[in-house]
Amino acid sequence: MPVKIGIPRALAYYAYYPFWKEFFQKLGLETVISQVTTKQILDDGVKEAVTDACVPIKVFHGHVRDLKDKADYIFVPRLVSINKEKTVTFCPKFLGLPNMIKTSMTGLPPLIDIRVDLKKGKLELFKICYRLGRKFDVGLWTIVKAYSSGMKAQAKYQQLLNEQYSPIEAVNILDGEDSLLANSTDPKLKFAVLGFPYTIYDKFVNVDIINKLRKLGIKVLTAEMVPPKILLQQAKKVPKNLFWNFSNQVLRAALYYLDNSKVDGIIHVTAFGCGPDAMVDKMIELEAKQRGKIPFMSITIDEHTGEAGLMTRIEAFVDMLALRRERS
């Protein structure tokens, strides 16, 4: 029976899942993914995680718990950097994630807590994959093949994102399911909904904000839908880069949407108590205010976020912007 690698459906899953899934499967291992976030997963996470952590971290603990009896290993990589930008790393919670899991949870299968620090050099990712492969006694040639098909899967995934599919839809398409663009073709308004991929695309955590907006006739654009090259070009508009990879993406996407007037409004979805977001949120607010054209709203989510409260705020925002458009 092949070894089962458990991949939690949380945090980095929303950005790099296709690569790891393809890589592990081509190594001849089986991948098990935790189920979609539910109340049970959130509750489990809240029980296990440190009280002061943000909701995505708590949800991550819940997903790890879900995999406890389903997998032989759980994949919790330590993400340090994923590109060449020297000053950019991840939120400290990503840096300390395997340690947090190890110290606060017991009875887990062994963790694969490999350190991913790609700014060291071009071959770094391959070296990491090689070490992973050797861990499971796989030959070099198979590792090379698994690595390259992983890269291919990730490239295809990125291309789907550039075509304005959401990460979830893109993963579905890679799995061979048909997924039509859910954005309506003749939208009333266009919104940029920005935030970390793991808050934007986890329907349970954010009370399905994207589909709620779509039902109101809004076309939703996210940070992932701006091609990486264009995102990088936005970097020079701020005096100093933020230190966190996902935060940079959010801020850069905000600057892109602000300057290209492609949207009618910007919504920033942030988790309660999120450290990096406190900075990002204020930066977007001030940049939007300075330009004075595109309205900005920030929505904070936590483990108690209710449907009614969120709906009221979204509806009010949509109505105001629709009114504004009629007047102009």
Added chain:
Amino acid sequence: MKITFPYMGTYHIAFKMLIEGLGHEAIVPPKPSKKTLTYGTQNSPEFACLPFKILLGSYLEAIELGAEMVITSGGAGPCRAGYYGVLHQKILQDLGYDTKIVVMESPFRNIFDFLGKIRSVIGPSGVSWWTFGKVFRKAWEKLKVLDDIEFLSHQIRPFELKRGDTTNVFSKCLEIIDQAGTIPEINEVRVIAKKMLNDIPVDRSRQVLKVGIVGEIYVVLEPFANHDIEITLGEMGVLTHRSIYLSDWTRESTGYESTQKVIEVASPYIDELFGGHGIYSVGHSILYSKKGFDGVVQLAPFTCIPEIVAKPILNKVTQDYNIPVLTVFLDEQTGKAGLQTRLEAFVDLLAQKRDKLEGIAI
């Protein structure tokens, strides 16, 4: 030019001397107060940490006093403090102030940027690099005296006969230190201040508990942020030792542990630098346990990510090394009475634990 700087513990005395020595007028921000906090919270993002809010508040107060430039430190992350300068500048701009914030980044990262910024400060007042070096050395000496005296005050406070003596004498010491202008004078006040503190009537026979203080640098160093935790504990008869002093890394008189050693002892628990003082909180707690301390207090601002990561790891340290850790998250809502109650309970438990160990408890 009128220059201000972050207010932190007693260090404004040394910073003031540095700025004045460079031919500028130093605007010392008022000691942080409710007003500072109100100014700060009003204009800061909700989830920014307490240091961000206090600093913004004190910059605004200093601007009211006429400050035209702020000199502060930078950083390379992943702790948010490294981005304070940029965001503070944006917020001040948005509020309509043209005060410039000069952020000193590490010279090891970009030496030209570092020297350029110093030049932009000393250039306009016509101060040579030579004078800058001399003034900087003087300020550094003063900083060391400030640390020495504060360290000593925490050593004496739990033994004082009359509660409050040490704190009174300490504030007199600060006044004297402020007066010293040359290196011989600084050396002289070091001796005088030490004597003043050592002359406080004490009862050395007291059995005191020893508590180490770890955590995020600003809330550890600034008494307003931590509600005078070291004084509060000292007056409960607890000897406190804090893991951070600014002048630490040059000498050992404050019980200094090299960063290398701290990281080394923390490495079985976490071998990644995850920003801020997170890893040091873990390492120092282990070292305190090894040195026979009775407990550790971890101080952190609310939403401080590195300390949140350190917290579950400290739980494990508590189990392995048998050292109790009290984690206190501080924000603008933290009240002194609540903190006092928690500290009293913690100290009571520590005392019971020790008595049990010594076989005194029933």
